Amino acid sequence: MAKQDGLEWVDYFRGSLSDMPSTTLPATRRKRNIYFHADFDLRQLLLLAKRLRHQPCTCNDSQTPKAGALNWAIFLEFDDGVEWVLRAPCSSYAATQGVTGCLLEAATLKYIREHTSIPVAEVFHYSPTYENDIEIPYILMSKAAGHPLANYDWRTHTLEPSRPNGSVTPARVLTEEEKKKIMRQLGCYACQLFGLRFPTIGSLFEGDDGYYIDECLSPGHVLQDRETIEGIPRGPFHNEADYYSSLAAALHLHAEQLPMGHHVLRAPVPVPQEYPNFAKY
Structure with a gap:
């Protein structure tokens, strides 16, 4: 008769385990900090940086990558103290964006640098796919000038408590x-x-004949598997009304066909002050 609460099974397995020869389980391989977000070929990255700048380059593989919602980054350093940045999409974002994410981001950085005095990073090399020597999509760029605002406390009132900065x-x-x-x-x-x-209105790309606007790859159109939904107008759009209608359609079809997460409302909202009257808004 089986013992109450399954104790007979406990005794059975206890005896079975005690009769087994002792074995040592293989130790779990823990990734170093630098590989927290993705496995990549660090040696090939350093060789690429050296080839582009004609100087030896090093990387502290114990550094913790900087990370945001969509991308992570690590820092490289040359012998003369100049720092470069490897910026790569988080795995879920890379899967969503496919080969286009790094293409449009690199094109946007280059276009802004060429047409304004805004001190954005300089793009030295990039690859939109995993089919490269470094084995991840990436942008290799300069370290932007200045200091991160997150390192400071922007307090609006004297009695306001300070915010943690990590x-x-x-x-x-x-x-x-x-x-x-x-x-x-x-x-x-x-x-x-x-x-x-x-x-x-759309996303900026760089081609053989220069820059051009193609389909819109804004977060409201592609994140959370929205790129898989058929029937969403993706542009390029010729006016704001079509653009906002497309975002509304993306949200509507998302609610019908995909799981609803807490980031579902990824879309800019029109501002009334930007329109001449309420009817236009």
Whole structure:
């Protein structure tokens, strides 16, 4: 008769295990920090950087990659102190964007650098697929000038508690003059970006004949498997109404065909002040 609560099975397996010869389980291989997001060929990366700049290059493989919602990055250093950045998409984002993600991001960085004075990073090399010596999609670029705003405390009120910055040392609170300087810089950058106009709305690519606008690959059109949905107009669009209607269609079809996550509302919202009257809005 079986013992209550399955204790007979416990005794059986206890005896069976005790009779087995002792074995040592293989140790789980723990990835070093630099490979946290993806496995790639670091040696080939350093060879590429050396070939492009004609100087030896090193990389601290114990560094923790910087990461955001869509991309991660590590830093390379040359003998003369110059730093470059390897920027790669997170695996889920890379799978969603396919071969196009790095293409449009590299093209956008290069176009802004060529047509404005905004201090964006310089793109030295990129590959949109896994079919390369480094074995991941990537952009190899310069390290942008300046300091990350996240390293400082932008406190709006004197009694407002300081925000954590991931460091043991509390972040320095920005002065009013420093805040004004930052806002002036942002205003200058926004003004220059506003002057970059194209005949249609879509994503920017670089081809043999220069830059061109093709289908829109905004997050609202492609993330969370929306690139698999048929029937979403993807442009290029000739007016704002068609663009916003496309985003609305993407959300509607997502709700019908795909799981709904907390990031489902990935779309810009029109601002009433940008339209001459409410009917246009």
